[in-house]
Every structure is written in C-alpha cells, then in structure tokens.
Amino acid sequence: MMNVSGSPCLIVGGGRVAERKVQSLQQAGANVTVVSPEFTEALIELASSTDVVLIRQPFDAAILTDEESERFALVIAASNQAQVNRAVAQASKACGILVNVVDQPEISSFILPSVVRRGKLVITVSTGGASPSAARKIAKEIDNAYGDEYEIYLDFLSETRLLIQNHVKDKQARQRLFKEMLAWDVMGLIRKGVFDSWRERFNLELQAAPWMVSQDEDELVSPSWSFMNEIGLYI
Numbered sequence: 001m002m003n004v005s006g007s008p009c010l011i012v013g014g015g016r017v018a019e020r021k022v023q024s025l026q027q028a029g030a031n032v033t034v035v036s037p038e039f040t041e042a043l044i045e046l047a048s049s050t051d052v053v054l055i056r057q058p059f060d061a062a063i064l065t066d067e068e069s070e071r072f073a074l075v076i077a078a079s080n081q082a083q084v085n086r087a088v089a090q091a092s093k094a095c096g097i098l099v100n101v102v103d104q105p106e107i108s109s110f111i112l113p114s115v116v117r118r119g120k121l122v123i124t125v126s127t128g129g130a131s132p133s134a135a136r137k138i139a140k141e142i143d144n145a146y147g148d149e150y151e152i153y154l155d156f157l158s159e160t161r162l163l164i165q166n167h168v169k170d171k172q173a174r175q176r177l178f179k180e181m182l183a184w185d186v187m188g189l190i191r192k193g194v195f196d197s198w199r200e201r202f203n204l205e206l207q208a209a210p211w212m213v214s215q216d217e218d219e220l221v222s223p224s225w226s227f228m229n230e231i232g233l234y235i
C-alpha cells in the first residue's frame, strides 16, 4: 500500500497494458506521465480530458534525472520491447526509484496485485507473478463474497476508533476497546437494515459515556462499553 496521491509517476509504453496501469495510478491520485512513440486512442482521449501528460518519444533515461521537474515516485515499464523494459528497470534502480516491469516480474521492485475495494477496505491478491489469471480469479471469488455492507462497517469502525483515540488517553484501555468492538455483530445489523437507527442510539450513548466528558489525571475512569448491555445489538 503506497500513497502516490499527488506524486509524479512515469509509465513507459502507450499500449493496452499501459492504459490499465495509468487508470490504476489515476485512481490513486497520482500525476501520471506516459512516454512512448505511440499511444492507444483511449490514452489520447484520457490526456485530453484529464491531467495525464503524454510525451511522444521513445524512452530516454534522461527523463529520470531531469532537474527541471520533480522526481518520479515510481516508474512502470510497460513497453512491448523486453530490452527497453530492462533498460527502464536498470535506470530507475540506479536513481533509487521503485520500478514495475510488466513482462519481467523478477527484475521488478514491486508487482501489482488484483484489487477488490469496499470503501476503506482494500483486499489484494498476488501470486508473485506465478499466475496473474489465478490472482484475478481468486480476487473475483473474494469480490463475490464481500458485499457492500463492508464499506458501511469500515466507516463505522473508523469513526468510532477516531473518537476513542481522541478521548481515551490510556493506551491499554484504547486497545481493549478496539478489540471488544470487533466482537459485535454490526454486520448483522447492516444486513437486517437496522444499522442506521442502532447507530443513532449508539452515538447518543457514546456522547453520554463518562470517558467522553473529561479525563482528569487524578481520577482515571476505566472506559467500558457497558452501555452496550442496554442497547444491545438487536432492535
């Protein structure tokens, strides 16, 4: 998991594979430059409607050390010339830049997995290059098994965790609360369609909890989810 949001990334090659990699990087918020003597229609279209930059020329290692522009955070070698891809890998590594080579996983610093997203939940599958189609097949199975309720569940966990982080000073108590939260069958509530009303009551109880008010150093309150006994998980 790498945060490439706002980072310049370079793709070498303008074919179908490059297209897919451009889309992945764009989704992650990267500033993408593509260098290639030719581009697919889809890439030309993308460059006219988004901030993708196309440079129409064969790869030249000088682009990696150009002092005028910001250094690339990562490079993807996606040309159909094995030798060019190898040269891209070598030049990138010499500059200390992470590089993915689409036809030679063994010389890549990283490879791309098949990805399943449910909001904040990201599940990735990799076979380490052994069988990209198997990675995709397994990801498809996961895609079918994990419904949209995971997005709501993760938002709930994330917001509640933030509240606890901001209000409970004691590290051990925080960790205990995080652990206990995971035992609740919130997914069951979401699936039954009663999560929103339960959440409202949960939020009210949370605001009324003593550890939400103040944290007097002399009078440490041991936070607990005791109010959960009252509101329970069933409405």
Ligand SMILES: C[C@@]1(CC(=O)O)C2=NC(=C\c3[nH]c(c(CCC(=O)O)c3CC(=O)O)Cc3[nH]c(c(CC(=O)O)c3CCC(=O)O)/C=C3\N/C(=C\2)[C@@H](CCC(=O)O)[C@]3(C)CC(=O)O)/[C@H]1CCC(=O)O
Residues within 6 Å of the ligand: 017, 020, 021, 024, 100, 101, 102, 103, 104, 105, 110, 111, 112, 113, 114, 115, 125, 126, 127, 128, 129, 130, 131, 132, 133, 135, 136, 139
């Ligand atoms: C997961 C995914 C992510 C992504 O690309 O974002 C991905 N490949 C995807 C699609 C796909 N790959 C291939 C086809 C053609 C049809 C087919 O065979 O099905 C298609 C379909 C298409 O193109 O539409 C064939 C193929 N792939 C590689 C080679 C070269 C080689 O192995 O030598 C060849 C043979 C080329 C040939 O011989 O012609 C190499 C790699 N591909 C990887 C990842 C890395 C290893 C992942 C792992 O196993 O861990 C690795 C090593 C490097 C890398 O790219 O990082 C994405 C699925 C996205 C999704 O989930 O839908």
Ligand SMILES: NC(=O)c1ccc[n+]([C@@H]2O[C@H](COP(=O)([O-])OP(=O)(O)OC[C@H]3O[C@@H](n4cnc5c(N)ncnc54)[C@H](O)[C@@H]3O)[C@@H](O)[C@H]2O)c1
Residues within 6 Å of the ligand: 012, 013, 014, 015, 016, 017, 018, 035, 036, 037, 038, 039, 040, 057, 058, 059, 078, 079, 080, 081, 084, 102, 103, 132
């Ligand atoms: N990783 C994967 O998921 C995956 C999937 C399928 C294929 N592949 C491999 O990826 C490679 C590319 O596949 P494709 O379908 O995009 O091929 P493609 O033929 O559609 O595109 C290749 C691109 O590379 C460009 N190119 C050629 N010489 C170049 C140079 N010197 N500098 C910069 N760009 C140059 C071409 O202009 C073209 O735009 C193939 O070699 C294939 O084996 C990888």
